[in-house]
C-alpha cells in the first residue's frame with residue numbers, strides 16, 4: 169500500500185489556519201482514509217449489500233452537497249471563484265450523477281429505493297450540517313465543510329495505486345482522484361485560507377469554523393462505519 173500521508177497532496181502554509189484545523193483532527197482523518205470500506209473498495213471485495221447501502225446513502229449526501237456548491241456560487245466574494253464553483257457543478261451533473269445512476273443499475277437498485285430512502289443517522293446529521301452551512305449564507309462556513317469532504321476523499325482515493333476491475337468500484341475511486349480533482353481541492357483550500365477570519369477581530373467565528381470542521385471529520389468516519397453497523 170502506498171499511503172501518501174495525511175493531506176500531503178495539497179499545499180498549505182504551515183502556520184496558517186487550515187494547517188491548524190488539519191492538525192486538530194489528524195487521528196480521525198487517518199482512521200477515515202484507512203477505513204475498512206476504503207480497503208475493501210480498492211480490493212474490489214466490498215460486500216454487494218454494503219456497496220448498495222453506501223451509494224444509496226451517499227446519493228442523499230450528494231443532494232445537499234450540490235446545494236452547498238450552489239450557495240458558493242451565490243456567496244463567494246469574487247467572480248473567479250463563482251465561475252470555479254459553477255464549473256464544478258457542471259462536472260458533478262455530468263460525471264458523478266451518471267456514475268450514481270449507472271451504479272444503481274449495475275447493483276439492481278430501483279429509483280423507488282434510491283430516491284427517498286430512510287436516512288441513516290450519519291447521513292441525516294451530515295445533511296443537517298451542510299444545510300446549515302447553506303442557510304448561514306457564509307462563504308467560510310460553506311468552505312470548511314467542502315474542504316473536509318473533498319480533501320478527505322482525495323486522500324483516500326490517492327492512497328493506493330492499483331484500482332479494482334468493476335466499474336462500480338473503480339468509478340468511485342476515479343471520481344476522487346486525478347490532476348483535475350486535486351486542482352479542485354487545492355482551490356478550496358486556498359479559498360478557505362484566504363477568507364478565514366483572523367483571531368483578533370473574529371475569535372468566535374474562527375471557533376465556530378473549527379467546530380464545524382471537527383464535526384465534519386467525525387461525520388466522515390461515522391458515514392463509513394454506518395455501512396457495517398447492521
Ligand SMILES: Cc1ncc(CO)c(N)n1
Pocket residue numbers: 226229233317318321388391
Ligand atoms: C460522505 C461523503 N463525503 C465526501 C464525499 C465527497 O465529496 C462524498 N461523496 N460523500
